[in-house]
Amino acid sequence: ETGVTQTPRHLVMGMTNKKSLKCEQHLGHNAMYWYKQSAKKPLELMFVYNFKEQTENNSVPSRFSPECPNSSHLFLHLHTLQPEDSALYLCASSQTSFTGGETQYFGPGTRLLVL
Amino acid sequence: GQNIDQPTEMTATEGAIVQINCTYQTSGFNGLFWYQQHAGEAPTFLSYNVLDGLEEKGRFSSFLSRSKGYSYLLLKELQMKDSASYLCAVMDSNYQLIWGAGTKLIIKP
Numbered sequence: 001e002t003g004v005t006q007t008p009r010h011l012v013m014g015m016t017n018k019k020s021l022k023c024e025q026h027l028g029h030n031a032m033y034w035y036k037q038s039a040k041k042p043l044e045l046m047f048v049y050n051f052k053e054q055t056e057n058n059s060v061p062s063r064f065s066p067e068c069p070n071s072s073h074l075f076l077h078l079h080t081l082q083p084e085d086s087a088l089y090l091c092a093s094s095q096t097s098f099t100g101g102e103t104q105y106f107g108p109g110t111r112l113l114v115l
Numbered sequence: 116g117q118n119i120d121q122p123t124e125m126t127a128t129e130g131a132i133v134q135i136n137c138t139y140q141t142s143g144f145n146g147l148f149w150y151q152q153h154a155g156e157a158p159t160f161l162s163y164n165v166l167d168g169l170e171e172k173g174r175f176s177s178f179l180s181r182s183k184g185y186s187y188l189l190l191k192e193l194q195m196k197d198s199a200s201y202l203c204a205v206m207d208s209n210y211q212l213i214w215g216a217g218t219k220l221i222i223k224p
Contacts, residue, residue: 004157040123040216040217041216042119042213042214042215042216042217043158043202043204043212043214045211045212048211056211090157090158097210097211098210099210100145100146100165100206100210101145101146101163101165101206102210103148103160103163104160104212105160106150106157106158106159107157108155108156108157109157111155
């Protein structure tokens with residue numbers, strides 16, 4: 001059971017394409033996250049939003065551009081990606097990101113392949 | 116630097132007990148989480164420990180020792196559906212989760 005949805009579930013794109021990933025949470029949370037998950041590697045935090053404001057950008061290349069129009073929706077805009085960007089992109093949400101113990105709830109992810 | 120270590124893969128038998136260990140070194144500590152992730156699916160929350168000791172939740176238990184930087188997840192009465200990856204994550208002083216690479220658990224009949 002998940003209150004976080006992501007679309008598309010799978011995406012294949014060329015290095016010159018522009019595409020967007022969408023995330024929506026139905027949990028009434030105020031914080032949303034983008035993570036990158038590569039095979040046999042730890043989850044890498046990319047961006048954090050609290051109350052629609054970006055509060056964290058973990059040195060992510062500018063070819064990844066996040067957008068958070070409201071507390072329920074989060075986008076990741078992709079352009080001129082590289083093959084090494086192929087990974088599972090996970091969205092998560094939590095009540096806030098400013099207190100300890102807040103559980104993050106994840107969406108099913110978008111499996112991205114860059115050719 | 117910050118580091119979370121857990122075994123890459125473990126194998127256990129249906130009906131048995133398995134313990135998955137996690138050791139950590141982080142800047143600050145605001146609790147430790149365990150998540151389960153089936154192949155191709157979202158990570159799902161299993162447990163949270165912030166104080167030393169054992170937390171039991173049905174067939175799953177999680178233990179924490181802050182002085183040793185150590186936790187384990189104990190799974191009892193293993194079922195085939197428990198085949199999954201188990202992710203250990205520590206919340207650091209900035210309330211960010213630092214993740215281990217995950218332990219793939221294979222259950223054999």
